[in-house]
Each structure stands twice: as C-alpha cells, then as structure tokens.
C-alpha cells in the first residue's frame with residue numbers, strides 16, 4: 001500500500017500517520033520529521049532548514065527530494081505512507097518519476113479537509129518553535145500558493161480521496177481505514 005497524506009499545516013497528517021502506519025504495518029516517511037532530526041543533530045542541512053522552518057517557508061525542493069530519494073530506496077518494499085510530502089508541484093512531479101522508476105506508483109492520496117480557523121487554534125495550542133501566530137499565517141499562505149494546487153493535480157490523476165479532518169482523532173482514523181481497506 002502506497003499512500004500520500006495531503007493537507008494544510010496542522011490538518012492532522014502527522015497525528016493520523018502514526019495510527020495508519022501502526023494499523024497497516026507500512027513505513028512512515030515524514031519530511032517534517034526528517035528535517036527536525038537534521039535540526040536536532042545540528043547538521044549543515046539542519047542549520048539551513050531551521051531558519052526556513054521558523055519563518056514558515058518551505059525548505060528547497062532539492063534538499064527535500066534528496067532526503068526522500070534516499071528513504072524510498074531504503075525500505076519501501078512493504079509499502080509506505082508519505083506525510084507532508086510532496087508540498088510543491090515540482091516535488092510531486094519528481095516523486096512520480098522516482099516511483100515510476102521503482103515500479104511502485106501511489107495507490108491513493110488522502111486530502112484532509114480542515115478550515116483555517118480550526119488550524120490556527122490547534123497550532124497555537126501545540127507551541128512548537130514554528131507555531132507562533134505570524135509563522136502559522138505565513139505557513140498557510142505558502143500552503144495556499146504552493147501546496148493546494150496538488151489537490152487538482154491528484155484529482156486529475158483520479159486517486160484523490162477527501163476526508164473531513166475535524167472531530168475526534170479516532171473517528172477520523174476510522175474514516176481513513178474505510179477508504180484504505182478498499183484498496184488493500
């Protein structure tokens with residue numbers, strides 16, 4: 001099973017990804033987690049990424065694609081879930097090319113539908129370094145401009161499914177399992 005989780009920052013991708021990968025025993029690939037690990041280890045890449053993440057921007061496609069390519073070649077035979085990637089059209093196009101080469105196309109893209117008022121409340125409550133009000137606003141602007149066009153990109157390919165991302169975490173997980181059980 002090969003899945004993408006698509007949605008605005010704070011729409012619950014990371015929260016649901018943990019449940020889904022435990023339920024289906026597939027690999028979890030989160031570009032946010034990979035970048036935060038680089039920041040924590042204080043690598044050169046991490047130092048560059050931290051400034052961008054704290055300002056609410058997107059880390060460059062080259063850096064993110066390099067990290068993803070490495071992970072996809074490592075341990076993806078039993079399936080994977082991409083969480084927070086792709087976030088731009090060039091990332092989506094490069095991913096398609098990589099997966100075609102590996103013979104492992106995406107089965108389904110789950111889009112989390114959550115309004116921005118709810119997102120602002122959730123992220124302000126979380127208090128991560130990049131969760132200040134100004135940074136969240138910037139992240140939502142970047143999302144609108146660069147990531148939201150992926151909804152139409154995957155709709156056109158015919159594999160986008162929308163999930164209402166508001167409500168109890170467990171109820172949202174059940175909605176997702178219903179969709180994924182159908183493609184298993």
Ligand code: B4P
Pocket residue numbers: 007008009010011012013014015016031032033035052053056057058059060064083084085086087091122123125126130139165166167168169172
């Ligand atoms: P990410 O780590 O991807 O983080 P996110 O978008 O903020 O969070 P997510 O949607 O996973 O929400 P979560 O479940 O945590 O990105 C961080 C930064 O890394 C980006 O801004 C960017 O700079 C960089 N980056 C990452 N990937 C990149 C890429 N591909 N290209 C370029 N740059 C990249 O949930 C948020 C909160 O809501 C939590 O506190 C959670 O407890 C709560 N919550 C979840 N579900 C809920 C529910 N149903 N009800 C109430 N609260 C809920």
